[in-house]
Amino acid sequence: MSAQEFLNEGLRWRVGNGASIRVWGDRWLPTENATYVESAPMGLPVDATVRELISPDTDEWDEAVLEGCFPTEIANVIRQIPLRNIEENDRLIWKGNSSGNYTVRDGYRLWMKDFKAREAIVQIGETQVWKSLWNLNIPPKVKHFLWRFIRDILPTGDHISLKSNRWGDKCPFCNIRETQAHIFGECAWSARLWRGTELAECFELRQSECCYSWFKTVLENKQSAAVEEWGSLLWFIWKERNAQIFNGLKLREDEIVPRAKAFIDEYREQQVIDRGVAAPVTTTGWEKPGQGFVKVNTDAGVFVDGGIGLGVVVRGEEGNFILAAAKKIAGRWEPEMAEALAAEFGVQVAVEARLQNLILETDCQTLTAKLAMAENIHTEIGIVCRNILKMLRETGHSSWRYWSREGNKAAHIMSHSETRWNESMVWLDRPPIFLVDQILLDNVTAMPA
Numbered sequence: 001m002s003a004q005e006f007l008n009e010g011l012r013w014r015v016g017n018g019a020s021i022r023v024w025g026d027r028w029l030p031t032e033n034a035t036y037v038e039s040a041p042m043g044l045p046v047d048a049t050v051r052e053l054i055s056p057d058t059d060e061w062d063e064a065v066l067e068g069c070f071p072t073e074i075a076n077v078i079r080q081i082p083l084r085n086i087e088e089n090d091r092l093i094w095k096g097n098s099s100g101n102y103t104v105r106d107g108y109r110l111w112m113k114d115f116k117a118r119e120a121i122v123q124i125g126e127t128q129v130w131k132s133l134w135n136l137n138i139p140p141k142v143k144h145f146l147w148r149f150i151r152d153i154l155p156t157g158d159h160i161s162l163k164s165n166r167w168g169d170k171c172p173f174c175n176i177r178e179t180q181a182h183i184f185g186e187c188a189w190s191a192r193l194w195r196g197t198e199l200a201e202c203f204e205l206r207q208s209e210c211c212y213s214w215f216k217t218v219l220e221n222k223q224s225a226a227v228e229e230w231g232s233l234l235w236f237i238w239k240e241r242n243a244q245i246f247n248g249l250k251l252r253e254d255e256i257v258p259r260a261k262a263f264i265d266e267y268r269e270q271q272v273i274d275r276g277v278a279a280p281v282t283t284t285g286w287e288k289p290g291q292g293f294v295k296v297n298t299d300a301g302v303f304v305d306g307g308i309g310l311g312v313v314v315r316g317e318e319g320n321f322i323l324a325a326a327k328k329i330a331g332r333w334e335p336e337m338a339e340a341l342a343a344e345f346g347v348q349v350a351v352e353a354r355l356q357n358l359i360l361e362t363d364c365q366t367l368t369a370k371l372a373m374a375e376n377i378h379t380e381i382g383i384v385c386r387n388i389l390k391m392l393r394e395t396g397h398s399s400w401r402y403w404s405r406e407g408n409k410a411a412h413i414m415s416h417s418e419t420r421w422n423e424s425m426v427w428l429d430r431p432p433i434f435l436v437d438q439i440l441l442d443n444v445t446a447m448p449a
């Protein structure tokens with residue numbers, strides 16, 4: 001694949017205000033296979049921009065234009081693109097995931113090097129990089145090792161003066177000059193360890209010899225659990241390398257990766273026991289929001305006949321029922337996006353009911369992670385997350401958090417209630433009959449906040 005072909009394949013537009021995107025010819029449809037409109041839309045100039053599909057009055061998709069100019073399946077895809085805030089700029093984003101195959105990896109490297117679109121993925125600053133390192137849940141000795149690794153100051157062959165080291169500057173496994181980049185990634189021995197494991201994806205995120213940018217890229221693309229396992233394997237590689245040089249005890253090659261993983265697992269377990277939370281957990285159920293606050297539980301469900309259901313339950317400080325809402329929308333949605341739409345719907349109804357000091361609660365952990373760094377999420381879900389945060393900011397001391405599924409059952413029930421398509425149903429003051437039992441149960445089992 002040539003560079004240009006790759007760039008065309010790997011990038012697509014995420015619609016903001018639509019002004020920079022041509023309807024015909026640009027890749028801007030957020031689907032796997034059909035990323036662009038293949039034939040000139042009927043009744044639109046060939047150089048029309050996506051902006052022209054958005055109604056200036058409502059800032060929403062112009063239904064008349066969608067229906068008149070596009071085949072139904074394309075119109076449906078367009079309807080699923082969230083607009084929300086017309087002030088958002090259009091943006092080129094990276095649609096690939098580094099699944100470990102060579103085309104993608106080579107392309108990824110190329111993209112990083114030749115195309116100044118790094119902002120297309122989550123970007124974090126240097127302060128955050130170091131902060132994230134110290135926040136990792138790994139043993140202090142591994143943390144210090146990682147710190148030296150990231151600063152590229154481990155005593156590898158190239159860092160040690162030849163006079164003072166008896167083993168020379170060669171890699172103990174293959175006799176090539178040893179640098180950090182070599183021993184942890186380029187050496188055939190360590191590359192073998194990475195491949196075929198769960199950590200292969202982290203390995204593929206290595207785009208240069210720079211250890212700092214490897215760490216940064218892993219941070220930007222992986223959950224902290226994977227970052228911790230990545231760090232542990234680096235540390236095990238370093239231990240094996242030292243054992244090889246100093247004739248220490250070596251592990252069997254096929255044991256290294258499982259041991260590195262088990263090492264981190266054991267540490268995590270120990271942490272839990274130390275903190276005393278290994279005792280039976282009794283507070284995973286629903287919790288009352290506390291004085292002066294209103295709790296908004298939200299959930300999304302999938303309907304067998306297609307489409308998703310959004311469910312919302314809002315309760316006051318004593319667990320008193322305020323409102324419930326449900327909405328059914330068409331289309332195929334990623335689970336995370338569905339949860340984001342449910343949360344957005346929940347906050348929206350609470351805002352319309354003029355409620356203040358909201359605690360938004362979702363059982364989707366990755367959504368809360370996205371909310372935490374919404375400014376840096378450039379895909380469609382980022383738009384929805386920013387809209388949620390904007391509404392929360394306008395409702396007093398509002399916040400959001402992840403909570404267990406166990407504590408989110410009421411919203412779950414609402415998300416599966418049968419309602420009409422695309423129509424919000426709201427129950428005020430009295431819960432719908434199918435929700436009564438769960439509301440009572442939650443209040444009986446609720447611990448005071």
Ligand SMILES: [Zn+2]
Binds near residue numbers: 172175176189
């Ligand atoms: Zn080597």
